[in-house]
Amino acid sequence: MTKKKVILSGAAMLVSAVVLTAAIQRLLQPKYMSDVVEGNLIADYYNTGMDHDVVFVGDCECYENFSPVVLWQEHGISSTIRGSAQQLIWQSYYLLEDTLRYEKPDVVVFNVLSMKYNTPQNEAYNRMSIEGMRWSKSKIDCIKASMTEDESFLSYVFPILRYHSRWSELTADDFKYYFGAKPNFFSGYYLRADIKAAEDVPEGRPLTDYDFGDTCWEYLDKMRTLCEENGIQLLLVKAPSLYPYWYDEWNAQIVEYADKYNLPYINFLDEDIMSETGIDYQSDTYDGGLHMNLYGAEKLSSWLGNYLTQKYALSDRRGEPQLAAEWEEISGRYQEEFTRQTTNIMLYGDIHGSGVKK
Secondary structure (H helix, E strand, O other), X not given: OOHHHHHHHHHXXXXXXXXXXXXXXXXXXXXXXXXXXXXXXXXXXXXXXXXXXXXXXXXXXXXXXXXXXXXXXXXXXXXXXXXXXXXXXXXXXXXXXXXXXOOOOOEEEEEHHHHHOOOOOOXXXXXXXXXXXXXXXXXXXXXXXXXXXXXXXXXXXXXXXXXXXXXHHOOHHHHXXXXXXXXXXXXXXXXXXXXXXXXXXXXXXXXXXXXOOHHHHHHHHHHHHHHHHOOOEEEEEEOOOOOOOOOHHHHHHHHHHHHHOOOOEEEOOOHHHHHHHOOOOOXXXXXXXXXXXXXXXXXXXXXXXXXXXXXHOOOOOOOOHHHHHXXXXXXXXXXXXXXXXXXXXXXXXXXXXXXOOO
16 A cells, blocks of 8 residues: 555544544533523524624523513514523623624623622533533633633533543433524523412521622623723623522622722612512512513513613614514514413423323
C-alpha cells in the first residue's frame, strides 16, 4: 500500500470514528421530553423567531411566572424567556451575552432571586442551563464560571464523557427525539394549569449573614453595564413566589442598588402590587406557592404588560404580519396545551393523564 493510500485510509477511519462517537453521544445525552422537560428551555430559544422587545433572564421564577403569550395578545409586546432551573446570575449574564449575538431587545428583565447564590451549586442544574447553549465564547465563559469542583470542562465539550453510562437508562424518548425535541414551551414559558393552594408556607429561618456575595454583585454590574452599552433598559424584578423565602434584608440591598444606578425594581411580593395583580395563592399556584400556574402567570403578565407599555413606551406590534404569524402559531399551541392539561385534570386528576380516572 502506498503512503498516500495509508494516509487516506487512516483519515477515513478517523472520520468514521468521529461520526460514530458523535452518533453515540447524541443517543446518550438526556432528551428532557417526558421528565425534567425544563432541560430543553435553553436550546428552545434558537427555534424561535428572534425579534423580541423584551427578554427575561433568570431561574424558574421567570419561566413559570410570566407568560409571553399574554404580553403579545394584550399588548402586542414580543418577548421571550431565557430561563432555566436554578439559573445562577453568571449564567443569566452569559445567556444575555449569547442573546445579543442574535437580537437586541429594548428591555431585559432579570429576576433577582439568584443573588442568594455566590458560588457554583449543582452539576445537574448547571447542565440544564449550559448544554443547550450554542457554542460561543459566552458558552465557554459560562462553563468556566459554573463548574463545581467535581466537573471538568472537557465533559461539556464532549458530553459522552459525562453520559457514557446512560446505556441502562435509555428510554423510547432517546430514540424518538434523537434528531430534535418537540416544542414544549411558549417563547420560554412552561405552562402548568393544575392548582395546589399555598398552605403552611414556611417562614424564613434567621441567617448568620444576609449580605449578597461579591461574585453576585460583580455579575449584576456586568449585566447592567452590558445593557447600558447596548442601549437596553434593565428591569429588576422579584417574582411573587412565596418560597424560597425572600428576606427583607435581601430586598433592601436590591432597593439600594436600584436607587444607586437609577434602575426600576418591582417586588411582586409587595402588598400593594400584589393587590393590583390580583394574585390569589389559593388558585394561582400549582405547587403550594413556589410558582404561579397559568392563571397566576397570566394575571402577572397582564400587569407587567401595562407597566412595560407605560414605562418604556413599547409599541403594539400586532399589526406586523410576519411577527403576528409567528405569535399566532405560538398562541395556538398554548391554547392546545391548556386544553390538553385541563382535560387530563378533569378526567384523571393530573396534567399528564396518568392518574386514576375519576
